[in-house]
Amino acid sequence: MDKTSKPFFLRYPSAMIFILCLAGFTIAVTIFSESVGNGIVSTSFLKTLGKTLCFCLVAIAMDLVWGYCGILSLGHFAFFGLGGYMIGMWLMYARTELIVLKASAGAALPLTPQELTDGIGTQIFGVVGGAKIPAIWAFADSLTIQLILVVLVPGVLAMVFGWLAFRSRVTGVYLxxxxxxxxxxxxxxxxQNDSGLRGNNGLSGLQNLPGLEDAAQADISLWFFWASxxxxxxxxxxxxxxxxxxxGNIIRGIRDDEARVRFLGYNVEAYKLFIFVLTAVIAAIAGALYYPQAGIINPAELAPIASIYLAVWVAIGGRGRIYGAVxxxxxxxLLSSWFTGGQAPDIPLGFYTIKWVDWWLVLLGASFVLVTLYAPKGIGGLFDKFGWGEKP
Amino acid sequence: MFKKLLLATTVLAAASTAAMADIKVGILHSLSGTMAISETTLKDTMLMLIEQQNAKGGLLGEKLVPVVVDPASDWPLFAEKARELLTVHKVDVIFGNWTSVSRKSVLPVIEELNGLLFYPVQYEGEESSKNVFYTGAAPNQQAIPATDYLLDELGVKKFALLGTDYVYPRTTNKILNQYLLDKGIAKEDIFVNYTPFGHSDWSKIVADVVALGADGKKVGVISTINGDANIGFYKELAAAGISADDIPVIAFSVGEEELSGLDTSNLVGHLAAWNYFQSAESDANDEFIKAWKAKMGEKRVTNDPMEAHYIGFNMWVNAATAAGSTDVDKVRAAMYGQKFPNLTGGTAEMLVNHHLSKPVLIGEIQADGQFDITSQTKEVPGDAWTDFLPESAVLMSDWKNKGCGMYNTKTNTCVQIKSNY
Amino acid sequence: MGLYVKNLFLIVLLLGALIGSITGAAFAQDGASPIQTLLQSHSKKLKRSSAKSIGPVIEAIRESGLPQAQNVLEKWRAKELWFRKSDDLLIFVETNDKKTYSLLDIATGQSIGSATKKEIKQIKPNSGVRGLIDGALVFFRLTDSDKAVRISALDSLGRDPKAAYLPIIRTALSKEKDAGLKTRMSRMERILIARFETDTAKRVVAIESFADDMGIDVRAALNPLLSSKVKVAMEAPDMANLARDIFPGVTIKNDGGTASEALYYEWLGGSPPELSMADAYILLVKAKLAPADVSIEDQKTALISNIKNGQVGGVAIADLNTDKARATAYRALVREDLAAETISVEEQHAVIEEAFFYGVYDQKNMDVVRAARTTLASINSKVSINTFFDLFLDAMSLASIYFLAAIGLAITFGVMRVINMAHGEFIMMGAYTGYVVQQFIPNYTLSIIVAVPAAFAVTFAAGVVMERLVIRHLYNRPLETLLATFGISICLQQLAKNIFGTQARPLTAPDWLDGALVINEVVSISWIRVAIFVLGILFFVLLLFILNKTRLGLETRAVTQNPRMAASMGINIDRVYMLTFGLGSGIAGIAGVAIGLFAKVTSELGSDYIVQSFMTVVVGGVGNIWGTLAGATLIGFLQKNIEFFNPSNTLAAQTYMIIFIIIFIQFRPRGIIALKGRAAEA
Known part of the structure; x- marks a missing residue:
């Protein structure tokens, strides 16, 4: 195994190419950004790009759990969303705290801790018909704890769920x-409004960083783009x-024949659980980076359809190859945002005009079918034809 | 892929520099997803209004150009599209949004970029943004008068507040709960229930409401049930044989558009409260309906948010004409005190708290899916902060004189310049 | 009101009206009919038509004794009373073209000219006013010759029973020939007696006669007899109509106005004590039996108003950022007599301990109270049993809907191991087929009869096409069928939007499915739900028959158990797959018609049911329609039960149900009814 002696990037040229491309892309976008560059990339497009990078990250996680480990999880976007909620709680709480403190600066008496929390509660929950801060917001004033929770909450959920599911041998479509x-x-x-996370409204105003009111969105977006x-x-x-x-070999083995790997003496459940939890954590981190760029998180983000889209991205990109997911x-x-943004030109057919706003989803749906049927390796499969792809 | 992105970027940049001379009107309504059912109509209304204005010679000698984007009922996408409208398309004004959550999503963007949004739907209040004109009803322009109607005219003593579980029903019911308590209704005579969006299994809830009548008090339902869920609710009401004489239902989210989805012969007499009904009698309304039907087809109906856009758009046109510019700050200054005849025969006025003064109409559902107006008040000035909750009663919004949307009248301080998200 | 007084009243009224018209009212017609004159005297209130002020007007018309009174009231109620704007003359109108209206005199019905729409105005009584008019019309209509009119009069009487109705209902009762109506009338008479009769013995008899009657109107009549008020005193209460002793924070109020002790924890639910300690103290303060406490807010105001040199009560302002510091400062103010004394919780409790809290019946007559209490107790115990039965019916109905939505899926998923994400869209296609059929066949009954097979045909065809074109290529890749069918699902959904628009479309049930099957006053279920239930059973039996008694069924079962073996036995697997898929999809189409009938037809209809359907199949056990039945029943009943315990939040019910299912699958991963043997190894 002389392979192992080589440095990482030389061992895996595809990884090197990817990292170089990513770095080049980041530099290019920075140069063209409104913040430091000539502004060809507008801030709204920069946000879109930053969010797309987060999608790519969660897609990598999905690829690991599905493409490599064979677990078709239709729930990874839930972890993505939970990560967003955890960071959103801090963003919202800390920003509101500053507002309340500022508003009370001229008051006759200084605020007691209780009055401060009440004030924050009224500001955050007043719009959803409440006033009290629920117990789950106990740590919302601490960035450190909420950052830990970004990893911990989805991780523990994945752990409990995965443990229950894998333990009772729920596999395949059942899973x-x-x-x-x-x-x-x-x-x-x-x-539910009573969940304490503002129900249908979710957490909003997340693009404004507490204490950085004066920072322009152009800058903030660029920072988040770099972080993503x-x-x-x-x-x-x-x-x-x-x-x-x-x-990696073992989980591929599990994907291809779970029973055989088990007979070989491996604790299949433990491996699956590890991958499941790890990918959940990656998804959560992606979510925590995504939602401050999106500005708002609400339960609709966690709807089952989102997770299915995630699977679709990976399928179209090409399963079992990491760059495929990306x-x-x-x-x-990006295509979706182009078509629904009204920028795609309508196609007049004489008797009927195809408006992409109406027909984009039809096109998307049809392309899933076609990709699944005729190009099961996805777009990534094209790279194989050029001969420089890697073995899935 | 990266080349493609860069290419897309340059295309975008090129698109934004072309045709700078025209005045651009952004339309931010969902054309797909769950809210498309309501919002597509508003997009068409805006296109019609812009068309009419262009036929009259445009605005300030320029042609109005609509820029339509589709936020697809996806709330974060609303923020993204709003930013795109303001920075890429450089629109002068945006007409858009339906749900409160979508408005909360675009608020930070609009405030950051100093845009101008006209929001046409009845909402829960408790908000005032410098950059938003609320042309729909605030709670005191819909919920409170409607509740008064139930109390005084129909003699209702016991209330069932049924709503979809989201911010508008939650806040409205919170206000109404307090209002009813103030009116001397006992706590146990107020029944509250929340259901998910698109709920269809109503039999038990309807049975619960009927059972409320067991103590001999007249029961009334205040419904903030949203969208499609109403269809199942009304069907179940009809099936249970509940007539409007037994248990009247007053709805805040059911208009002509929603009724076109069901057979109303069993619902005759149930109520809705709005600031506009298609059946309002005025010449302006006849004309508006005629133009709408000519554009969209005989079967289409008009509704309250359409009137809100009609008033909002015309006020914006007049304010821009008065200011001689479409610059946001100048237009805003010119908006205060703008008057425009509404479609129900009165005059709407833009107040310094960015709300309109509008009449409140109560209509009874008729067999043909239209409403028979049985009560019409004088113009009621919209109130951003309700008087019926202690923490909001001390707040007021006055952008003209105080330059503040959340002004505490007790401490005489401005709580915050930006709004709550 | 005696006849004499009535006449006197009328004379005064007429005189008033006469004076009004003489002194130059807008209305200036000579020789106006008495009814016109009467109405004119109230013309302002009449035109406003507000329920708050219209009562006396209606009474005046009813008691006028004029022959046209009933007609005018009826026309007014039907929104057929108009007035001419020029002189306020009240009229009826007739029109042929909605442009010119011919005006009719309200007394004679004779034409008195014509006018355009702009010159006249309709008087629109709101439903509150209409209710009052109905109430007045009871006096005329309860003895009407038309039975339908008498029934509607009885209904209006029931909506707002009044003591004044007692004589008229007795008259009507003596004349009534129809046995059914007579029973209803006599029951209504007893309700009136229970509420308004002065003779105690008669009342008690009437009240006790309702022991088996669960009618909501009966309960509405009896419950007010047991209303009570909470009072407080420093000495033990001593009155005949004492309802209960209240111990703040301990006792709860029972239905009959009595009290009982109950343990209450907030997190456990249940009914809280009638009077909390805090409320009890407020009651004492209100009764001037205890001094008022100073609220936190008032304490703060006192602190602020006593700021001197940056200090309050010796504490620096900057330090007043804790409750403790504020309390210290406030105590200092109290010592200096600058603020009122606060009252500690212990002191409050001590006062409460000494006082007596109790409930007093509003009804003075204890015989009536006792009769009402026992009767209501008997009624309520019946009601609670029946409520449970009603819940049972609801659960059955929900289960049947889930079953219908899921059964097609159970077949395709069970036999072919294909996850058909487009199943929901087949349901939607069925519903839209129903809508389209109704556009062409206006007769609702006929259109439903046509729509059911049409929906089956359409979705059967769609299913077969999908199977041939897509699914066939993916049999050895079950997870990818999920993706492909999901693609088809969003395609179909968007296509439906493009074709039918985003508006919900009406799918109206025929008249015979209107209304509800009423078993008794508490238990009822709408006919549409009954029909869906029947449909569910029908399909269940039909599928059992197809699977167990037909050749196709035999082949299907063989393929389910072992496709390769089945193929080598000469079964045409392709054909079996195709037919099974068509069948499953076809049933989804029929389910769509059913769901559209009771809910709504939108492009998103399918996606509302898809996850639920999958869970039904998985919980029940794959590949077995008995399993689907079990799954649907379990889920339906579970959801209704959770709803029952948490009535104000339906959303929570759905969440808990899904969590339950996730846990359930831990223990029975193969569902309630699991296949054994090779078939289980999918």
Whole structure:
């Protein structure tokens, strides 16, 4: 195994190419951004790009759990959303706290801690017919704890759910449906006003960073874009290391024939659980980076359909190859925003005009079918034809 | 892929520099997804109004150009599209949004970029943004008068507040709950229930409401049930044989558009409260309906948010004419005190709290899906902060004189310049 | 009101009206009919038609004794009373073209000229006013010769029973020939007696006669007899109509106005004590039996108003950012007599301990109270049993809807292991087929009869096409069928939007499905739900028959158990797959018609049911329609039960149900009814 002696990037040229491309892309976008560059890339497009990078990161996680480990999870967007909620709680609380403190600066008496919390509660929950801060917001004033929770809450949920599911040998389509039920239950729970996370409204105003009121969105967007690019790069390397290690061989084995791996003496459940939890955590981190760029998170984000889209990205990009997931996520989400943005030209047929706003979803749906039927390797499969792809 | 992105970027940039001379009107209504059912109509209304204005010679000698985007009922997408409208398309004004959550989503963007949004739907209040004109009803222009109608005219003593579980029903019911308590209705005589969006299994809830009548008090339902869910609700009401004489239902989210989805012969007599009904008698209304039907077809109906856009758009045109510019700050200054005849025969006025003064109409559902107006008040000035909740009663909004949308009258301080998200 | 007084009243009224018209009212016609004159004297109130002020006007018309009174009231109620704008003359109108109206005199019905729409105005009584008019019309209509009119009069009487109705209902009762109506009238008479009769013995008899009657109107009559008020005193209460002793924070109020002790924890639910300690103290303050406490807000105001040199009560302002510091400062103010004393919780409780809290019946006559209490107790126990039965019916209905939505899926998923994400869209296609059929066949009954097979045909065809074109290529890749069918699902949904628009479309049930099957006053279920239930059973039996007794069924079962073996036995697997898929899709189409009938037809109809349907199949056990039945029943009943315990939040019910299902699958991963053997290894 002389391979191992070589440095990482030389061992895996595809990873090197990817990281270089990502770095080049980041630099190019920075140069063209409104903040430091000549402004060809508008802030709204910069946000779209930053969010797309987050999608790519969660798609990598999806690829690891589905493409490599064979678990078609239809619930990973739930972890993505939970990550967003955790960071959103801090963003919202801290920003509101500053507002309340500022408003009370001229008051006759200084605020007691109780009055401060009450003030924040009225501001945050007043719009959804409440006033009290629920117990789950106990740590919302601490960025450190909420950052830990970004990883911890989805991680523990994935751990409990995965442990229950894998332990009772729920596999295949059953598992898919069960994960779908999980995300539906979570979404329905969050939809309730009484859940303490502002129900249908969710958490909003997340693009404004507490204490940085004066920072322009052009700058903030660029920072988040860099953070997303960094996270994507790191995520890519981590996942690459995993799939190329012995662990990677085992999970591929589980994907191809679970029973055989079990007979070989491996604790299949533990491996699956590890991958499930790890990918949930990656998804949560992606979510925590995504929602401050989106500005708002609400339960609709966690609806089962979102997780299905995630699977679709990976399928279109090409399963079982990490860059495939990235390509799929970037390609489909950007195309989607192009078509629904009203920029795609209408096609007049004389008797009927095709408006892409109306027909984009039909096109998308049809392309899933075609990709599944005729190009099961997805877009990534095209790279194989050029001969420089890697073995899935 | 990266080349493609860059290409897309340059295309976008090129698109934004072309045709700078025209005045651009952004239309931010969902054309797909769950809200498309209501919002597509408003997009068409805006296109019609712009067309009419262009036929009259445009605005300030320029042609009005609509820029339509589709936020697809996806709330974060609303923020993204709003930013795109303001920075890429550089629109002068935006007409859009339906749900409160979508409005909360675009608020930070509009305030950051100093845009101008006209929001046409009845909402829960408790908000006032410098950059938003609320042409729909605030709670005191719909919910409170409607409740008074139930109390005084129909003699209702016991209330069932049924709503979809989201911010508008929650806040409205909170206000109404307090209002009813103030009116001497006992706590146990107020029944509250929330259901999910698109709920269809209503039998038990309807049975619960009927059972409320067991203590001999007249029961009334205040419904903030949203959208499609109403269809199942009314069908179940009809099936249970509940006539409007037994248990009247007054709805805040059911208009002509929603009724066109069901057979109303069993619902005759149930109520709705709005600021506009298609059946309002005025010449302006006849003309508006005629133009709408000519554009969209005989079967189409008009509704309250359409009137809100009609008033909002015309006020914006007049304010821009008065200011001699479409600059947001100048238009805003010119908006205060703008008057425009509404479609129900009175005059709407833009107040300094960015709300309109509008009449409140109560209509009874008729067999043909239209409403028979049985009560019409004088113009009621919209109130951003309700007087019926102690923490809001001390707040007022006055952008003209105080430059503040959340002004505490007790401490005489401005709580915050930006709005609550 | 005696006849004499009535006449006197009328004379005064007429005189008033006469004076009004003489002194130059807008209305200036000579020789106006008495009814016109009477109405004119109230013309302002009449035109406003507000329920708050219209009562006396209606009474005046009713008691006028004029022959046209009933007609005018009826026309007014039907919104057929108009007035001429020029002189306020009240009229009826007739029109042929909605442009010119011929005006009719309200007394004679003779034409008195014509006018355009702009010259006249309709008087629109709102439903509150119409209710009052109905109430007045009872006096005329309860003895009407038309039975339908008498029934509607009885209905209006029931909506707002008044003591004044007692004589008229007795008259009507003596004349009534129809046995059914007579029973209803006599029951209504007893309700009136229970509420308004002065003779105690008669009242008690009437009240006790209702022991088996669960009618909401009966309960509405009896419950007010047991209303009570909470009072407080420093000495033990001593009165005949004492309802209960109240111990703040301990006792709860029972239905009959009595009290009982109950343990209450907020997190456990249940009914809280009638009077909390805090409310009890407020009651004492209100009764001037205890001094008022100073609220936190008032304390703060006192602190602010006593700021001196940056200090309050010796504490620096900057330090007043805790409750403790504020309390210290406030105590200092109290010592200096600058603020009122606060009252500690212990002191409050001590006062409460010494006082007596109790409930007093509003009704003074204890015989009536006792009769009402026992009768209501008997009624209520019946009602609660029946409420449970009603819940049972609701649950059955929900289960049957889930069953119908899921059964098609159970077949395709069970036999072919294909996850058809487009199943929901087949349901939607069925519903839209129903809508389209109704556009062409206006007769609702006929259109439903046509729509059901049409929906089956359309979705059967769609299913077969999809199977041939897409699914056939993916049999060895079950997870990918999920993706492909999801693609088809969003395609179909968007196509439906493009074709039918985003508006909900009406799918109207025929008249014979209107209304509800009323078993008793509490238990009822709408006919549409009954029909869906029957449809569910029908399909269940039909499918059992097809699977167990036909050749196709035999082949299907063989394929379910072992496709390769089945193929080598000469079964044409392709054909079996195609037909099974068509059948499953076809049933989804019929389910669509049913769901559209009771809910709505929109392009999103399918997606509302898809996850639920999958869970039904998985919980029940794959590949077995008995399993689907079990799954649907379990889910339906579970959801209704959770709803029952948490009536104000339906959303929570759905969440808990799904969590339950996730946990359930832990223990029975193969569902309630699991296949055994090779078929289980999918």
């Amino acid at each position: 898919s449906i069960l994960t779908q039920a999980m995300t539906l239950a979570l979404a329905l729970y969050l939809f 690019a960094l996270a994507l790069g790191l995520g890519y390397i981590v996942v690459k290391l995993i799939v190329e290690s012995k662990l 390509i799929g996520a970037a390609f489909v989400s």
